[in-house]
Amino acid sequence: MNRLFVVINVLSKMILVFGLTMIIPLGLAAWGEDGARAVFVKSMLMTVGCGLLLWFVTRSFHRELQIRDGFLLVALVWSVLPVFAMLPFLLFMPGINFSMAYFEAVSGLTATGATVLSGLDNLPPSINLWRGEIVWLGGMGLIVLAVAILPLLGVGGRQLLNAEIPGPMKENKLTPRIAETAKGLWTIYACLTLLCVAAYKWAGMGWFDAIMHAFTTLGLGGFSSHDASFGYWDSPLIEFIAVIFMILAGINFATHFLAWRAKNLTLYRYDSEVGWYLVILSVSCVGLGVFLWGMDIYESLWTALRYASFNVVSVATTTGYSNADYGLWPIFAPLWMIFLSGFCTSSGSTGGGIKMIRARILYQQVYREIITIMHPGAVLPAKLGRNIVNNRVILAVLVFLFVYFSSMVLMTLILTFSGLDAITAFSAAAACINNLGPGLGSIGPAGTYASLSDFQTWVCSFAMLLGRLEFFTLLAIFTPAFWRK
Numbered sequence: 001m002n003r004l005f006v007v008i009n010v011l012s013k014m015i016l017v018f019g020l021t022m023i024i025p026l027g028l029a030a031w032g033e034d035g036a037r038a039v040f041v042k043s044m045l046m047t048v049g050c051g052l053l054l055w056f057v058t059r060s061f062h063r064e065l066q067i068r069d070g071f072l073l074v075a076l077v078w079s080v081l082p083v084f085a086m087l088p089f090l091l092f093m094p095g096i097n098f099s100m101a102y103f104e105a106v107s108g109l110t111a112t113g114a115t116v117l118s119g120l121d122n123l124p125p126s127i128n129l130w131r132g133e134i135v136w137l138g139g140m141g142l143i144v145l146a147v148a149i150l151p152l153l154g155v156g157g158r159q160l161l162n163a164e165i166p167g168p169m170k171e172n173k174l175t176p177r178i179a180e181t182a183k184g185l186w187t188i189y190a191c192l193t194l195l196c197v198a199a200y201k202w203a204g205m206g207w208f209d210a211i212m213h214a215f216t217t218l219g220l221g222g223f224s225s226h227d228a229s230f231g232y233w234d235s236p237l238i239e240f241i242a243v244i245f246m247i248l249a250g251i252n253f254a255t256h257f258l259a260w261r262a263k264n265l266t267l268y269r270y271d272s273e274v275g276w277y278l279v280i281l282s283v284s285c286v287g288l289g290v291f292l293w294g295m296d297i298y299e300s301l302w303t304a305l306r307y308a309s310f311n312v313v314s315v316a317t318t319t320g321y322s323n324a325d326y327g328l329w330p331i332f333a334p335l336w337m338i339f340l341s342g343f344c345t346s347s348g349s350t351g352g353g354i355k356m357i358r359a360r361i362l363y364q365q366v367y368r369e370i371i372t373i374m375h376p377g378a379v380l381p382a383k384l385g386r387n388i389v390n391n392r393v394i395l396a397v398l399v400f401l402f403v404y405f406s407s408m409v410l411m412t413l414i415l416t417f418s419g420l421d422a423i424t425a426f427s428a429a430a431a432c433i434n435n436l437g438p439g440l441g442s443i444g445p446a447g448t449y450a451s452l453s454d455f456q457t458w459v460c461s462f463a464m465l466l467g468r469l470e471f472f473t474l475l476a477i478f479t480p481a482f483w484r485k
Helices: 002-020 023-032 037-058 067-085 087-092 098-109 125-140 142-149 157-164 178-203 207-218 236-249 253-262 265-270 274-294 301-316 332-341 356-374 391-417 422-433 454-468 472-476
Strands: none
Touching: 002 037, 002 067, 023 037, 023 125, 037 067, 037 087, 037 125, 067 087, 067 098, 067 454, 067 472, 087 098, 087 125, 098 125, 098 454, 125 178, 125 207, 178 207, 178 236, 178 253, 207 236, 236 301, 253 265, 265 274, 274 301, 274 332, 274 356, 301 332, 332 422, 356 391, 391 422, 391 454, 391 472, 422 454, 454 472
């Protein structure tokens, strides 16, 4: 129990800080008098009050976190903080219940972008801003934020980052100190967000929409303040800016950091994921554009390329924006985009899925096996760039993929058993595990998850957490070995 109390002591401080982040929408509500000021006052007081209470109860339990403590803290952060993040939704909108509010909060913090809300255009700006803010915070990772700005927590930064940062090569350090690494990543993240705000404003968005959508673009979360998403503006320029920043957010932020520190863009050439990432996106955009034009979905090739490019990049990077209802396209197109969402983004990015680095390792392993069958004595090491990939990493990737596909099948079967049709069930499982957001069928880009039952909503919430924490961080705490001394 001592371990649990130590972790809760750290969690209490993070809850306190999280409560203070509500000052931003509270300030907007007070300034704009949009009717949600009292809601944010209550939500902030409840969050800060719970944080103080937990800290007071566990104040005598304080020590450096061990590896297993870090995993437990990460799991608790991502499952407990949505309870506080959902308070503004639950208090302001009487039409949604606890399950729906928790789902919305989990979707935001995991940067998934699935929503149960409709009538977004009529919501108070402060509520929509809070939706965007939690996507932005969750995109880079609240644990990384804690390590960056809360060194007084006295926790082991390496343990937290090992549990939080996705990807099989997470051991690599950018700076000698973990806190400096986290600060560097957040600096790049914040600077790109400010650039995105300026670009959106220049292209024609108002200040509020520019800020809100910059949050969800860099977080790759896809929440919008309009039911029509980017179709609200119907602007090729705004869509082009969104595509650029979604692509940037899908690249490893460590690469951005190294390029910025060295003032050398050629470093992107040495990233083992960037080349494949850009090539696959480009080929898919052009290929689906030509496909839609050839199927007479759009009259001109330019129009087909415009809509294909925006939606392919949005779905492949697990953002979830839309400027058209791609659920009405020939089924090959949306299925291909959902397939891309499973692996396209880079490790260390704000995207979901298995990440490009694992897909590359898997591809090389398949190639090695084929060559070994033909030439049993051949020695063919797997490489990423100039580095040889350790067999331990390859094994970890294979195990990860087994758990990934097993989870996808299990979630699909559970949702189908609960009453969803096969297309909706499969796309919901894929969209939630990949942290994509919209799926197909009733949960497509023109719909919401509000049609799901409470049970189905909880299944999807768990799937989002499972995908965001890359399975093992969450599953590890359910094993008896985790709790043994």
